[in-house]
Amino acid sequence: MAKKTLIIDGGDRKHFLLSVDNGTFRLADGPSHGGVMRGLKVVRFHCEVEFEDDRDLIQIDETGVLHPRAFRVGTTLQIGRSQVSLVATEPGAAPTAVAEPAPEATSDSGPRRLKVVDGGDLGQSFPLPETGTVTVGKPGGTRPGYVDRPYTMDDLEATLADVVGDRAFAKDFFSRYIRGRDAPDYPRLLLPAGFVVQSTAPPSVAVLPIERTGGTLTGAQRRFREQWLGPR
Secondary structure, X not given: OOOOOOOOOOOOOOOOEEEEEOXXXXXXXXXXXXXXXXXXXXXXXXXXXXXXXOOOOEEEOOOOOOOOEEEOOOOEEEEOOEEEEOOOOOOOOOOOOOOOOOOOOOOOOOOOEEEOOOOOOOOOEEEOOOOOOXXXXXXXXXXXXXXXXXXXXXXXXXXXXXXXXXXXXXHHHHHHHHOOOXXXXXXXXXXXXXXXXXXXXXXXXXXXXXXXXXXXXXXXXXXXXXXXXXXX
16 A cells, blocks of 8 residues: 655644544644544654753653653653654754654564553563453462452552551541542642642642642652652
8 A cells, every 4th residue: 555644834833733543633723723634544653843942851741640751852751652752953954863663573472471560460470371361460369360369448448558557547548438428638638748739620620749839848748759759
C-alpha cells in the first residue's frame, strides 16, 4: 500500500488542536472551526513544535501524576506511549535531529514473563502460559501468579494497618469510608504530605503540591514526601 505524508503548517500560533482516534483525524484552530478525515491507517507520528522560551526547565503536568516532571534541553521523556524530546534550535537552523526509538520486538518466540511494576507484587515476575488469562494477586496459589485466594476487604485493611503502623486507624478508616458511606477528609489526609485540595470547575477538584499554591513545605512535609515518593 502506498504511503502518504500529511504536512501541517499552522497559521494560528495561539490555537492548534490535533487528535487521532482509531483512524479518525481531527484538525482545528479552535473549538468551533476545524475538519475531520476518516479511514486513515496511521503508520507513524512525527511532530515538531518550535517555540521561544528562556527557561532552563519546562514543567509538564501529567494526568494522575502528583509531582510534575520537567524538560531540560537535550532530555527525552516517555509520556504514555510517546517519546518527547526537547532540543535547542539556533536561529536560522533546522531543529537538531532526534534519534527515533527502536521498534518494539514483535517476535513470539521464547518464553514470556509478566513483570509487575506497581502494587503489592512490585518487582515480581511470573511465567505466562501459551493461552488463557493470568491475574496477579494474593500469594499462596497453587501456581505462581494465579489467584487461587483472591484479596478480601480484611486483607486490604490489614495492609493499610501495616503501612501506617496503626491498626485502630485502619479499622476506623475502613468502617467509615470503605464499608460505610462517609467521605474521607482529603484535605486533612493530604496535608501531611504537602498537598492541598482546591475546587476547580464544580464538581471537580484538583490536588496540588503546596508550593504551587504559594505555600512553603515544612520540614515534616518534606520528610514525608521523601519517604513515600523518594527525593525530588
